[in-house]
Amino acid sequence: MAIVLSGKELSEQLTQEQKQRVASLVKEGIHPGLAVILVGEDAASQIYVRNKGLACETIGIHSVTIRLDEGISQEDLEGKIQELNEDPKISGILVQLPLPKHLDEEAALSCILPQKDVDGFHIMNAGKLFTGQKAVTPCTPKGVMYMLKQAEIDLVGKEAVIIGRSNIVGKPAAMLLLNEHCTVTILHSRTKNLAEHTRRADVLIAAIGKAKFVTADMVKPGAVVVDVGINRVNGKVVGDVDYEEVEKVAGYITPVPGGVGKMTISMLMENTIEAACAQAR
Ligand code: NAP
Secondary structure, three states: OOEEOOHHHHHHHHHHHHHHHHHHHHHOOOOOEEEEEEEOOOHHHHHHHHHHHHHHHHHOOEEEEEEEOOOOOHHHHHHHHHHHHHOOOOOEEEEOOOOOOOOOHHHHHHHOOHHHEOOOOOHHHHHHHHOOOOOOOOHHHHHHHHHHHHOOOOOOOOEEEEEOOOOOOHHHHHHHHHHOOOEEEEEOOOOOOHHHHHOOOOEEEEOOOOOOOEOHHHOOOOOEEEEOOOEEEOOEEEOOEOHHHHOOOOOEEOOOOOOHHHHHHHHHHHHHHHHHHHHHO
């Protein structure tokens, strides 16, 4: 049976550390602040935004949620981002994705000052990550790396296989694993003989968005399996990995819920605290 890598436990520990860190920063006159922009009424986005606000409250980070009308123009959205760029109480800005179809996500994200881009999606931060410079790292892959580090998993020279090539998970995860000296393969919807690749993986990251996509026969015995997926099936949240079957084969596995999702929020808090410190310097 695989060892379970619990994001819940790790995030609870981090919350305690972050609480203390923020309290001492506030004494030094540095008060981290996060602004979350939510456009429209998307149900899942509302839940994510609420959870981010609650996390800020627990840790002592000043937080504001800016709710904008579904029909807002690109110009007005970018105007709002500019206001937050200039607001000294705000150290981090996050635009909750996806945006309604008529809005240009890339253009909106590029309006955020790179030093306030706590999601790490700005082209400047992405470019820095891809060229090995210090950058704000996207929260989900940063959380995955944190979990692997805490479990003291040796990554040097290991075969890492990532299913999914999105800008927010798959690609940055590949870069972070490459930085840790893994040999990295990225798979996607056009990959041929997908299971041949996954069966080679010492570290397998699933970031697809398809419930129970990764089955036991796709996993090398003893592999580290990280499930990033969040899928709702019959009112239940399940990952991209068939957990019940894969845990019998894998060496390590992350559960859903209680795995990577928890770490994503913790890393958002981390990025916001780091942004506040960098801006104070
Ligand atoms: P995305 O942008 O939709 O990307 C999904 C990727 O999966 C794409 O690269 C796609 O390939 C690939 N894919 C789809 N079907 C495939 C197939 N049959 N075989 C191989 N590859 C396939 O999704 P995302 O934003 O990266 O998110 C992925 C999952 O993680 C979702 O469930 C999302 O909800 C979840 N997520 C969780 C967190 C968290 O905090 N835990 C954070 C972010 C996302 P193509 O590029 O060829 O289309």
